[in-house]
Amino acid sequence: MIEKTSSPALLEGTIVPLLQELIRNRCVNDGTAESGGEIRSARTLQKFFSSYGIESEILESAPGRASIIARLPGGEPGQPSLGYLNHLDVVPANDEDWTANPYGGEVRGGYVWGRGALDMLSTTATQAVAFAELARSKARLPGDLVFVAAADEEASGRLGARWLVENHWDKVKSDYIVTELGGFFSTGGEGGTGIAVTVGEKGIAWTKLKARGVAGHGSLPWHSENAAATIGRAVARLSDYAPRLVFSREYEAMVAGSFLPRGLKAALLSSSRCDRALEKLRRSDEGAAKFFHAASRLTVSPNVVAVGSKINIVPDRGTAELDIRILPGQTVEYVISEIKRTLGDLGRDIQIEIIEYFPSASSPVDTPLYEATSEIVGAVHPLARPVPFFIGGVTDGRFFRKMGTVVYGFMLANDDLTLTEYASLVHGKDERVSVKTIELSYHYFSRLPEIFFDKVRLEQ
Numbered sequence: 001m002i003e004k005t006s007s008p009a010l011l012e013g014t015i016v017p018l019l020q021e022l023i024r025n026r027c028v029n030d031g032t033a034e035s036g037g038e039i040r041s042a043r044t045l046q047k048f049f050s051s052y053g054i055e056s057e058i059l060e061s062a063p064g065r066a067s068i069i070a071r072l073p074g075g076e077p078g079q080p081s082l083g084y085l086n087h088l089d090v091v092p093a094n095d096e097d098w099t100a101n102p103y104g105g106e107v108r109g110g111y112v113w114g115r116g117a118l119d120m121l122s123t124t125a126t127q128a129v130a131f132a133e134l135a136r137s138k139a140r141l142p143g144d145l146v147f148v149a150a151a152d153e154e155a156s157g158r159l160g161a162r163w164l165v166e167n168h169w170d171k172v173k174s175d176y177i178v179t180e181l182g183g184f185f186s187t188g189g190e191g192g193t194g195i196a197v198t199v200g201e202k203g204i205a206w207t208k209l210k211a212r213g214v215a216g217h218g219s220l221p222w223h224s225e226n227a228a229a230t231i232g233r234a235v236a237r238l239s240d241y242a243p244r245l246v247f248s249r250e251y252e253a254m255v256a257g258s259f260l261p262r263g264l265k266a267a268l269l270s271s272s273r274c275d276r277a278l279e280k281l282r283r284s285d286e287g288a289a290k291f292f293h294a295a296s297r298l299t300v301s302p303n304v305v306a307v308g309s310k311i312n313i314v315p316d317r318g319t320a321e322l323d324i325r326i327l328p329g330q331t332v333e334y335v336i337s338e339i340k341r342t343l344g345d346l347g348r349d350i351q352i353e354i355i356e357y358f359p360s361a362s363s364p365v366d367t368p369l370y371e372a373t374s375e376i377v378g379a380v381h382p383l384a385r386p387v388p389f390f391i392g393g394v395t396d397g398r399f400f401r402k403m404g405t406v407v408y409g410f411m412l413a414n415d416d417l418t419l420t421e422y423a424s425l426v427h428g429k430d431e432r433v434s435v436k437t438i439e440l441s442y443h444y445f446s447r448l449p450e451i452f453f454d455k456v457r458l459e460q
């Protein structure tokens, strides 16, 4: 096998400057169609690919909402394709909270600072450079290598990955994909540390509650039907919602694969002891505890409440928006029945509307992509091993999983990137990525295709 290590010149001269430019392009997605401006970063990447003589295509779903794709054709028919999927947009940053310019891309103390440094422009940059260097090496892979940098991941993907899958499937089609949300270190303990490879995601069932009351004067509240009171009680009841624990195949694999002490693992898989075990784990590894909690149940988070207009008017309507995350097999009907059960008598005055639904899905672990990833991880971090993670959040990967693609969330990170650290920096203040992690991430994406296709060949 050919050893390809990133030279310092490539790291400092190409990868880091590309990441800095992507950060400086400031493709901030605030959820509106006018935001994002991903066309800036799509052009940056197109120029970068051109400098390697690689053709790429920019696809715009709406003015300025651009994604960019490139494909290295494989040499043998019937071979699977491998895709690198990333996104160009970032969430807004509150400048005053930061100790660096969020859009400066400054290199300081061994880190590149800026919004998107971790989520996920460093991966965008390392995937792009790995793709380009492979193209330049002229080493023909058996199957296609696909590069997709999508717009609009930070909203709903409607102007990015979802749109690409629905309208340009022939161009983005991949049998296997590596995208974001993994690579952090977690669940250390007995003899090693786990590194998360995200293999599945919960689904979403975003719900709006609409409460009805009767308008009246605030000075005469006796026997009034106040929508504020109704919506307040509903939110309180839903905050206390006690879901049934569900130990899915995905959850069991995540617990089994971790390096937690045996007793703790057993408790995490026992309905009567799980919650106490989570409290215990929370004291040593809060990030992991939150992940296990989310992976073992439906969660309800009432995040937006709107009611009332004036201090002396009894409000006649109010709404609450619930971020509900569902497990495999949990349907719209199930979610509605759980809300109704929790609301009890309040249900009379409340209408339930599911405003967005996407089912949970996961990818199998016994694949050449998982094997190839494990091999690279093992060579770099001998005391760690990949743990299949089932996450509460969603990524663009879900649109591809729906089409039958095997999707993992992974990047190779330095061992100081713990789950807790990752969770605090992503969408948080002072987001940054270590140059060491960038180097390892590049190492992974440049080695992966060759090792992946070797594993495919072994299976054939």
Ligand SMILES: [Zn+2]
Pocket: 087, 119, 120, 153, 180
């Ligand atoms: Zn992201």
